[in-house]
Amino acid sequence: MTAAATYDLGKLHGGLRLPGEKEQSTSRGVQQVPLPRQLFLPLQQHVGEPAQPIVAAGDRVLKGQLIAAADGELSAPIHASTSGTVLAIEPWPVSRRHGEAGPCIVIESDGLDQAYHYDGHPVQYQELAPDELLQKILQGGIVGLGGAVFPTAQKLMQAVTAPLTHLILNGVECEPFISCDDMLMREQARNLLGGAQILMHALRLEKCFVVVESDKPEAIHGIAVAMSELDDKRIVLKQVPTIYPSGGEDQLVQLVTNLEVPSGGLPTDVGCVVQNVGTAAAIHRWIVDGEPLISRITTITGDGIASPVNVEARIGTPVSELIAVAGGYTERANQMIIGGPMTGKSVTTDRVPLVKATNCVLVLSDVIPLADERPCIRCGECAIVCPIELQPQQLFWFACSDNEKQLRAHGLTDCIECGCCDLVCPSHIPLTADFRKAKARMREMEDEKARAERARLRFEARTTRLMQEQAQRDQELAKQKQDALSAGPDAIREILERSRSKNQKDDQ
Amino acid sequence: MLTAVLTATATITAIAIVAGLLLAYANRRLPADADKLVEQVNELLPQTQCAQCGFPGCRPYAEAIVSSGAKINLCPPGGQDTVQRLADLLGREPLELAAAVPDKSMIALIDEALCIGCMHCRTACPVDAIVGAHQYMHTILAAECTGCGLCLPPCPVDCISMVSAR
Numbered sequence: 001m002t003a004a005a006t007y008d009l010g011k012l013h014g015g016l017r018l019p020g021e022k023e024q025s026t027s028r029g030v031q032q033v034p035l036p037r038q039l040f041l042p043l044q045q046h047v048g049e050p051a052q053p054i055v056a057a058g059d060r061v062l063k064g065q066l067i068a069a070a071d072g073e074l075s076a077p078i079h080a081s082t083s084g085t086v087l088a089i090e091p092w093p094v095s096r097r098h099g100e101a102g103p104c105i106v107i108e109s110d111g112l113d114q115a116y117h118y119d120g121h122p123v124q125y126q127e128l129a130p131d132e133l134l135q136k137i138l139q140g141g142i143v144g145l146g147g148a149v150f151p152t153a154q155k156l157m158q159a160v161t162a163p164l165t166h167l168i169l170n171g172v173e174c175e176p177f178i179s180c181d182d183m184l185m186r187e188q189a190r191n192l193l194g195g196a197q198i199l200m201h202a203l204r205l206e207k208c209f210v211v212v213e214s215d216k217p218e219a220i221h222g223i224a225v226a227m228s229e230l231d232d233k234r235i236v237l238k239q240v241p242t243i244y245p246s247g248g249e250d251q252l253v254q255l256v257t258n259l260e261v262p263s264g265g266l267p268t269d270v271g272c273v274v275q276n277v278g279t280a281a282a283i284h285r286w287i288v289d290g291e292p293l294i295s296r297i298t299t300i301t302g303d304g305i306a307s308p309v310n311v312e313a314r315i316g317t318p319v320s321e322l323i324a325v326a327g328g329y330t331e332r333a334n335q336m337i338i339g340g341p342m343t344g345k346s347v348t349t350d351r352v353p354l355v356k357a358t359n360c361v362l363v364l365s366d367v368i369p370l371a372d373e374r375p376c377i378r379c380g381e382c383a384i385v386c387p388i389e390l391q392p393q394q395l396f397w398f399a400c401s402d403n404e405k406q407l408r409a410h411g412l413t414d415c416i417e418c419g420c421c422d423l424v425c426p427s428h429i430p431l432t433a434d435f436r437k438a439k440a441r442m443r444e445m446e447d448e449k450a451r452a453e454r455a456r457l458r459f460e461a462r463t464t465r466l467m468q469e470q471a472q473r474d475q476e477l478a479k480q481k482q483d484a485l486s487a488g489p490d491a492i493r494e495i496l497e498r499s500r501s502k503n504q505k506d507d508q
Numbered sequence: 509m510l511t512a513v514l515t516a517t518a519t520i521t522a523i524a525i526v527a528g529l530l531l532a533y534a535n536r537r538l539p540a541d542a543d544k545l546v547e548q549v550n551e552l553l554p555q556t557q558c559a560q561c562g563f564p565g566c567r568p569y570a571e572a573i574v575s576s577g578a579k580i581n582l583c584p585p586g587g588q589d590t591v592q593r594l595a596d597l598l599g600r601e602p603l604e605l606a607a608a609v610p611d612k613s614m615i616a617l618i619d620e621a622l623c624i625g626c627m628h629c630r631t632a633c634p635v636d637a638i639v640g641a642h643q644y645m646h647t648i649l650a651a652e653c654t655g656c657g658l659c660l661p662p663c664p665v666d667c668i669s670m671v672s673a674r
Contacts, residue, residue: 452555455654458635459557459565 012255014385015243016420018342020215022179025301025308030183032312033325035113039081039316040104040353041067042094046143047150048074053105059086062116064292067105070138076151077141080107081294081314083114095319095338095345095352104353107316121290125198130160133202133287140286141293146170146181146247146276147339149357152283158268160203165271167205168256169196169280171212171219172240172247175340178360180297181277183310185212185219188281189226195280196235198287203273208235209256210277215242244342245418249274251387263414278359298354300326304333304363313354319361320350332365342419371428382421382431388414392421392431399438404445407438415439546570552593556585557634558656560607565634573598581606614670615653616660620645622667629659629668 044050051068061067061080068078084107091101125133138153169192173181184192196208212220223237240246240255250261252274259270267274282293294315301308306327313322319338323329337344338352340360382392390411398406412435421431550570561582563569572578573594580594581603588605595602618629618638625643637653640646648659650673660668 451654454652455555455557455635456550456566458637458652459555460567462634462636463565463567 011258012243012246012251012387013389014387014420015245015251016385016423017242018174018176018244020242021176021301022182022215025177025179025299025310026182026218028307028309030187030297030310030312031325033314033317033322035082035109035111035314036317036321037109038087038318039084039107039109039314040092040318041078041081041107041316042092042102042104042353042355043068043078044094044102045078045149045315045356046076047148048072048076048154050103051075051078053089055086055105057086057088060084061086061107062114064118064290064294065116066139066292067107070151074151074154076143076153077139077292078105079141079292079294080116081316082107082109083112084109093347093349093352095347095355095358104316115291118290122288123290125201125287128201130202130204133198134160136287137202137283139292140283142279142282142286143293143356144276145278145282145296145356145359147343147357147359148249152275152279156199156202156273158266159273162268163271164203164205164268164273165207166257166273167196167199167203167208168252168267168272168274169208169210169277170247170249170252170274171210171216171223171277172252173216174213174242174244174247175342175360176244177301177362178299178340179301180299180310180359182216182219183299184278184281184297185216186222189222190229191281191284192277193223193226193230193232193235193280194288195275195282195284197232198283199273199275199280200234205273206234209238210235211238211240211252211256213242213246214239244420245387245416248387248416248418250416263411293356296354296356296358298322298358299360300363301360302333302337302363303365304330304335306330315354315356317354318350319352319354319358322354322361323350323363329363330365333363334366335364337362337364343417373429374427376427376429379426381424381426385420385424387418387420388416390415392435395438396429396431396434399434402438402441404442407442412438412442542574546574548597549573549594552586552590552597553583554585554590554612556612556654556656557658558585558654559634559658560584560656579603579606584608584610585612610655612655613673615650615655615673616648616657616668617671618646618648619667619669620647622665624665626664628662628664632658632662634658 043053049072052071053068055061055067062083063080065080066077067080070077087106087108089103089105092104094102123136134153134156137156142152143149144152171181171185173179196210200208210223212223220237220239227235227237238256245251246255249267253267253270253272254260257270257272261267262269278296285291286293295312296315297310297312299310300322305323306329309326311322311325335346336350337346338358338361339345341362344360344362376393376396378393380393386392395407395410395412398410415435417432417436419432425431550567553566553570555566557565559565561569563572569578573580580598580600581591583590584605584607587609591605592602623645625640625645627642630638630640630646634656635652635654637649638646638659639649655670657670
């Protein structure tokens with residue numbers, strides 16, 4: 001049986017057809033990056049609390065060994081990517097917005113790449129209860145590899161509490177230049193379908209869509225072949241048109257099921273769980289092969305790279321070594337972005353390590369010049385392309401005047417910062433950046449309000465307490481006074497006499 | 509002709525009297541909700557409880573604004589925005605803020621090595637953000653401190669300073 005892709009789709013508002021720029025990096029297969037001499041593993045590679053290191057400088061660690069444990073409700077553990085010695089736990093530049101430093105565990109590789117053996121792998125997951133399986137997934141340090149790096153186990157644990165109908169594997173890599181999921185689907189389709197089966201068991205689901213864009217025929221072929229080998233009727237391949245940003249979680253759900261995720265809600269509200277294809281493959285690797293998330297595929301591309309390619313590297317490998325595998329920089333290389341051109345972050349140094357979130361390293365020759373911003377002419381182009389059906393021109397107006405109430409009423413919190421409105425704006429207004437700032441201000445104001453409310457309650461509680469104490473004191477004083485009065489003149493005379501007789505005794 | 513004039517006058521007078529009585533009754537039975545207005549004013553204030561307005565806290569200041577006509581420009585942490593909002597709410601003239609806006613990111617910190625455990629600051633704190641007992645070291649709950657600075661003057665050993673919250 002050959003699995004043909006199906007096309008019955010829902011509708012997505014707006015979006016853009018962007019030039020793909022993916023051919024440059026997909027002409028060769030995935031290259032392996034040699035083991036680096038030193039690895040830098042940031043403690044914060046996921047959304048939530050940073051992991052807590054459980055090793056110290058000087059410890060010997062093995063490949064896949066747990067070196068930092070998950071801390072708190074929302075967190076993910078971190079494992080050593082190769083065998084070697086822990087050199088230090090110290091700040092090192094990481095790929096955050098401004099390339100600032102974050103605490104990293106530094107491991108000196110011993111070149112042996114000796115693996116830590118976890119008991120009970122391969123796990124016979126069919127025999128495990130879904131809860132146990134979720135606990136197992138939690139230990140693998142797996143996070144959403146599509147870029148959001150939300151800890152996968154926690155996402156699944158939240159999802160199982162809702163009534164579910166579909167698992168959706170997201171193979172829609174809609175941002176230009178990035179092709180790591182494409183290559184994964186071509187080369188490791190079996191793994192990712194295996195991951196889908198594990199996920200379906202963990203979520204007690206009987207239906208899974210693997211969604212791929214129509215501009216990836218090789219990936220579709222790869223998955224179709226693996227599906228016919230596996231012959232699992234629960235898994236269905238779906239093809240979607242190539243429109244940015246159809247790979248966004250909520251957008252994908254709408255496209256595949258024609259159900260809109262409610263404002264402020266999650267895909268689970270309409271019975272769907274979305275996982276990136278890379279995440280599914282990582283889950284398979286951990287559950288079946290016993291290897292936690294210690295490596296990933298990433299795209300090294302852009303016109304600043306000599307021969308763009310996809311590479312598979314250990315987490316913690318410095319980006320400079322990945323670029324060496326891709327033939328190094330061209331003479332024109334000028335700007336480095338971690339992530340795609342639409343949502344990525346610019347960094348200033350290639351000393352930053354590859355982290356779980358790194359799906360692309362983009363090196364461009366020209367810094368994209370910022371065109372002169374002109375006044376909004378209210379043409380409405382931005383509203384036409386907005387995939388959430390917001391009114392960016394209205395939001396811009398309210399963001400300028402800091403009108404929190406209206407920003408909320410017009411749904412700023414639902415903005416996914418896809419950048420479509422920026423691209424089409426004829427006045428070159430950096431709308432996404434403005435919205436990002438407005439969101440931060442809104443959060444700040446909310447915090448301040450919450451603080452003020454707490455202070456008010458504490459002040460009122462204190463005032464009541466002070467009043468009660470005062471009332472109690474008054475009452476006691478009144479009682480003493482009353483006692484003295486009711487004792488009458490006899491008691492006073494008695495006291496006086498007693499003191500007089502005492503004095504006389506002293507005199508004698 | 510004359511009857512028509514008289515009827516009209518009588519009708520209008522009657523309506524005026526009835527309406528007047530109704531209004532008088534409404535005024536008696538449904539007094540302007542001062543408490544609610546105080547609540548609204550209090551909501552606009554920043555709740556730092558710093559007493560820089562000359563009243564012992566935000567709510568007392570709100571009460572003073574509503575009942576005894578205190579000026580609306582006495583709250584430095586609220587800034588000019590708060591003055592404007594108060595003016596809008598109360599229909600008063602927006603005044604220039606009486607003092608400079610303080611840095612709101614500052615909170616108090618006790619140098620614990622110097623603290624002698626005198627309890628003076630604990631008593632002064634308007635939001636109970638200081639914990640400690642007599643003759644024992646005190647400390648400030650950073651999450652609850654509003655940065656009002658009221659604990660600084662009573663400290664006999666000057667061990668409290670204002671630092672950035674971050």
